Amino acid sequence: MRILLLFTLLCTCGPARTFAQTDQKAKALVDEMIKATGGMNGLHALKDVSYTYGNYRGVSEERYIFDGEISWGKSITSEGETQVQYYDGTTARVWINGQETTDPKAIESAFFSRKTNYYWLTMMQKLADPGLIYTYAGKRKYEGIEYDLVDVTFQDGIGVAKDRYLLYLNPYTHLVDQFLFNVTAVGRTEPILMKYTYDTFPGGVKLPVVGQSHAAANWEGELDPEAQWSSRYRKDFKFNNGYTPATIRQ
Numbered sequence: 001m002r003i004l005l006l007f008t009l010l011c012t013c014g015p016a017r018t019f020a021q022t023d024q025k026a027k028a029l030v031d032e033m034i035k036a037t038g039g040m041n042g043l044h045a046l047k048d049v050s051y052t053y054g055n056y057r058g059v060s061e062e063r064y065i066f067d068g069e070i071s072w073g074k075s076i077t078s079e080g081e082t083q084v085q086y087y088d089g090t091t092a093r094v095w096i097n098g099q100e101t102t103d104p105k106a107i108e109s110a111f112f113s114r115k116t117n118y119y120w121l122t123m124m125q126k127l128a129d130p131g132l133i134y135t136y137a138g139k140r141k142y143e144g145i146e147y148d149l150v151d152v153t154f155q156d157g158i159g160v161a162k163d164r165y166l167l168y169l170n171p172y173t174h175l176v177d178q179f180l181f182n183v184t185a186v187g188r189t190e191p192i193l194m195k196y197t198y199d200t201f202p203g204g205v206k207l208p209v210v211g212q213s214h215a216a217a218n219w220e221g222e223l224d225p226e227a228q229w230s231s232r233y234r235k236d237f238k239f240n241n242g243y244t245p246a247t248i249r250q
Contacts, residue, residue, distance in 0.1 A: 026134035026150045029169050030127055036174040037124045037198075038205035045203050046239040048248070053117065055232035062234075063241075063248050064118055071114035072248045086249055087114030121207055121234065124176060131155045137166065142221065145170060147177070166191070166219060175206065180216055191216040193223065202239060209234045 034040075048065045053073075060075035071087045077096075084095040092110040094101050101107075119126065137149035152165040166180040175198060180191040197210035215227035 022133050023135045026136040029136070029148055029150055030134050030152075030167075032174045033167075033169055033176060034125060034128050036206065038201075038203055040125045040128055042203045042205045043122060043125045046201070046205060048239065048241050048243040049121075050236075050238045050241055051121075051234050052236045053232070053234050056230060060117075062117060062121075063243060064121070065243050065245070065248060066122075068245075069115075069118055070243075070245055070248060071118045073114060073117060084249075085110035085114055087111065087118075088245055120211070120232075124206070124208075127152065140168070140221065142168065142178075145172075145177075147171070164191075180219060180221060190224075191219055193221060199237075201237060207234070207237075 044066050046066065048063070050061070050063045053060050053062050058075060060073045063072040064070060068089045070089055071085075073085045075083050077083050081096050082098070086093045086095075087110065092107050092114060094103070094106045094110045096106070131154055133153045133155060135151040135153070137151045139146050140149055141147070147168040148171060150167045150169060152167060154163075163182055164180075167176045168178045169175070170177050176196065178193060178195040180193055182189050182191050193214050193216045195212045196208040198206045199209045200206050211232045213230050213232075215224040216222060217224045
């Protein structure tokens with residue numbers, strides 16, 4: 001689903017929902033979750049990362065510098081061309097078979113993909129970013145576990161669209177085992193369910209290594225019977241590679 005490549009840029013939430021302020025119970029649950037993943041300080045202590053990312057569209061080589069959220073990716077297009085995308089925190093650049101292109105569609109695609117792929121990896125730590133509003137949404141039992149639910153929305157002026165995330169927080173591990181989200185920038189107001197499997201890396205940092213998504217029928221988490229599961233994986237992680245904004249592109 002191409003929409004899954006776009007959702008991370010849409011960091012303002014909720015169809016026709018507004019909240020005046022963060023719910024302190026919800027904020028405490030999110031803080032506990034962020035601590036369980038190693039937090040943003042733990043992530044930045046790793047300096048940078050390279051890994052292999054795969055989904056139904058193919059495989060890409062990914063590199064990020066955590067300070068500045070700089071992102072580089074290399075993949076093979078459907079036409080069999082080698083594509084390199086680079087985002088320096090402000091602008092995106094693209095090379096096709098070693099030649100830089102100024103094609104607006106390629107630049108726009110790189111902007112979305114670079115920011116999105118980075119966010120998919122670091123979303124749980126980034127839930128500590130300023131401008132987020134957390135609201136406790138009760139409990140829900142799923143596959144034998146009674147989860148605490150936290151509704152995440154965003155303050156006005158944060159992000160470029162009005163999206164929503166409903167987190168399922170595991171009371172035993174304190175991790176987000178799954179979450180519902182929508183993608184209003186592409187007209188997707190119906191929720192999608194995303195399930196995460198984590199691995200633990202140096203410093204106790206936890207990152208998702210497997211993601212499984214499925215269109216949901218509603219915000220109660222019932223699955224759309226007409227849809228199918230889609231999977232993605234991350235492997236071959238290497239941290240502290242010494243990347244700089246210049247050398248990450250080499």
